[in-house]
Amino acid sequence: MTANASPSQIAERAQQRRNRILWLFPMLFFIWQGAYFSSFAAPHTPLRTVELVSLGSHLFLGVVLLFLLATGGGWRYGKAVRALLDDESTRVHRAQAYTAGFWALALCAVALYAAAPFIQLETGEIAHILLSVAVAVPALRFVMLERRADRG
């Protein structure tokens, strides 16, 4: 990055980086989900350190992604760049992404409710599924809208 780049140029690059992060990491979330359910079929009580680290990392990544989506990112830049990263169309895309996230979460809750009498799920597993949907769906929807806007 050149030292004399304008806030717009910095924001443009930061926006592309944000899109890459918000596309790649939710994918990782779903892959992680598969690993979680395969290795936790018979959970240890109490949980082993490796399992605690895995659960903690998953939670941490989820919180970071939600924070990135909510704030627009660009935390290491000045106010001008951060304002550009959270401009009018970005805020509208975020609102649309939250709406998609709400419906995905509601549908997921309905599916879990309907499945409850037939499939035995632990509280941790339900929380894992709901967290993954709550993070991944709005993040992916947001990236989709941002990329479409960028292309025109």
Add this chain to the structure above:
Amino acid sequence: MGETLLTTLKAARTAAGLTQADLAEKVGVTRKTINTVENGVFVPSTVLSLKLARALGTSVEALFQLPG
């Protein structure tokens, strides 16, 4: 949103000899926002519409019209 707005923003911008990036910088948004407004994907707020009109030396009514 579901609202449509006819716009002459692209024509006004090119007539003023500005790129999308130039106009974005003048009104304090990203190029992506200008792009979506020009393509009718995004309906700008009143404040942004006024800023765009001022940056291009025209009126909001000249930039945006309701269809029909």
